[in-house]
Amino acid sequence: MARYLVSQFFQAVLVVVFVTLVVAVMLRFSGDPAVAQFQGASAPTEEQLREIRRAMGLDRPFLVQYWDFLSGVLRGDLGTSFRGETPVRTLIAQAMPPTLLLALCSLGLSVALSLPLAIHAAVHKGSGADQAVRFVSLLGLSFPNFWLGIMLALIFGVTLRWLPVSGYEGAASLILPSLTLGLILTSTTVRLLRAALLDVLGSQYVTVARSKGLSERTVLYKHALRNTAIPIVTYIGLQFGGLIGGVVIVEQVFAWPGLGSLALHAISNRDYPVLQGTVTVLAILVVLVNLLVDLSYGLFDPRVRLE
């Protein structure tokens, strides 16, 4: 177990370093951040641009800049935003809670919705309810989350005026964005869970359990469900990465001040330190969640040993 953790840790570090390196290299091929400061409203002279680049630390060789960034990360220092003097660490510390909150709520919502729906659909395979679940989940998959978000905002925010359309002020503002992300997630989770359950319900040990005279309830909850846990948890872990991507779009729609919005602004402003910092933190999050998923296997299936 200890050896497994150590090797996983090094793998995770490698992944994060690789991701930041790719981002750093790609950023430097995409326009000059010193010019980006001007937004086309004035004309900088070469000398002024040189001054600004020097102030940004961009006059040094790329490897020096990258090494500075990496060693900064180790010290917990992510640099300073090109827009003003705010430390990147402060910006990320402000944007992290809204994003985590949104991700967890959406994930929680999708699990709470998809579990009962999938179980019902699988147990009553071919019934009207099953068909309805499959149809609705397919429908959910076909909606872009951008569109769904705007529709929900128009119905519950504009027409009914029950909920705030955007912003981050208290529990009420959490509802629409988590609903948007959660519903999209539910559509995929419910299909996967139903398929996994059907698979297990058709397997030999379930037939054996049934023939022993166990109640259908015991068969389902004690035997079948436990064996679908691994694919589900794996799936949700993998989803987390996708969830972060979805968060970026949903944050944009609902003016949610999270990591996604921060990263998007950093891209359009060519704010290298902020973007590198955000990407590093997101990469660490995704790697961490995947590690947790691996570790959780042992909980569901005692046969799994992590070596």
Next chain:
Amino acid sequence: MKRLNAFLLTALLGTVGSTLAQSGTLTVATAQDPQNWDPIDTFLVAWGTVAHNIYDGLIIRSADLKLQPGLATKWTYLNGNKTLRFTLRKGVKFHNGEPFNAAAVKFSFDRLLGAEGKKGPQQANYTSIKQVKVVDPYTVDFILAQADPVLLTKLAGYGAMIVPPKYIKEKGGAYFDTHPVGTGPFRFVSYKNGESIKLQAFAEYWGGKPKVANLNFRFIEEPATRVAELQAGRVDIATAIPVAQAATVKSNTKLTLQAVASPTVQALRFNVTHGPTSDVRVRRALNHAVDTNAIIKSILQGYASPIASLQSSQSFGYDPALKSYPYDPVKAKALLAEAGIKPGTPIGIDFIGTDAVFREVAQAIAGFFQAVGLKPELKTYETNTFYSDIIPKNKTSNAYQMGWGGWTFDFDNTAYLLYHSKQFWNPDYTSKELDALLDKQHKLSDQAQRQVILRSIAKFTHDEAIDIPLYNQQDLWGVSKRVQGFQAPSDSLLHLNTVSVK
């Protein structure tokens, strides 16, 4: 229910109102969070929209774009225009209680023109100021390195806001970035990155008490969401309503739509260094080929005006007599034939792909080019790459989008940067004659003479057909009917001290 809410609100605000003699909260949604509030670090319109309520400049530009006394009560040129002397307003205080005086002005400009300002984009605008000298506590002299006819209008704009010396020295630049202090009508309360900035009326404002007690700005990038919040009544004023949503706002009985001419002109510039567009006959032909009126009518739904030079109709130097090349595809074809351009000749058009409106405009232009026998090839770029790499490094195709906001409302700024040889934004067009005209007016301070020269510059670029000026954009503002006394400004710089809410 609604009546009860209104009642509670009035009761609540009444208690505040009775002590402050001003009441209510005004909420404005803007599209962008400037991310720092230091005047010398930014060039964003979104910054100006918010920060002109916190800071004052020596000069203020009113909603009708006239220059008016701000923190300076008067200004005169001395020494054969080499010195600009400002008489300062007395009895003005910063929000933290610091007095405003000549020392504060000197501090603000020393900071802008010194090492601190080197890191930001604003210094480039004020290079004509050599030095700021304190004459007495309420008089300052700006010693000029060279004449700058647009200096006064720049002082009313972005970087030259007056900041508190003691506060900045004590708290440092990083703190000031997120906790701004100025002399403006509203004082800073709180700022949440990516979310909002909250301000409060500054009772000691020299221009009189503001009419609302609280002023909140929310940053909502997605236009559909901005409009939804406006419809939901959670936002009172929304900036940058997209043309596609104009009808939604207009048809809502609780809202009004204000359309004002902006300083921004959209144009298609030609690369004159290579290909068919290096021939002036081709450039004129393409000007004749595009029906800009049809573009304005159908794509911009009328929220733009035809324009014949790259300046807003409100800018100094604008010539209403100068007309666009009339739409005449037959003439266009003849000119192309005369220039020896064969039918089916490819012509590249570069534009910014994320700009949904201009995407349609570019497609329409491609259609017009095709109609005169050319083979248009559309190519899209991302904003930053386009402006920092493709244009300045002369990597453009035959024609490329150029959206230009002349924020000084003086053609000098636009014309000099876009037409003078070897300027950053003009990597390809060179003309000694045009350079001479540009330089001549650049050194003059006689406005009547400048007007004449600026108009001849516009005429020159028009005859040379260096570009196709497409339209002068209008800014659309959505405003709730509970807002009283609000007129959307052409320069997007809000001064909300005279606005009230019902």
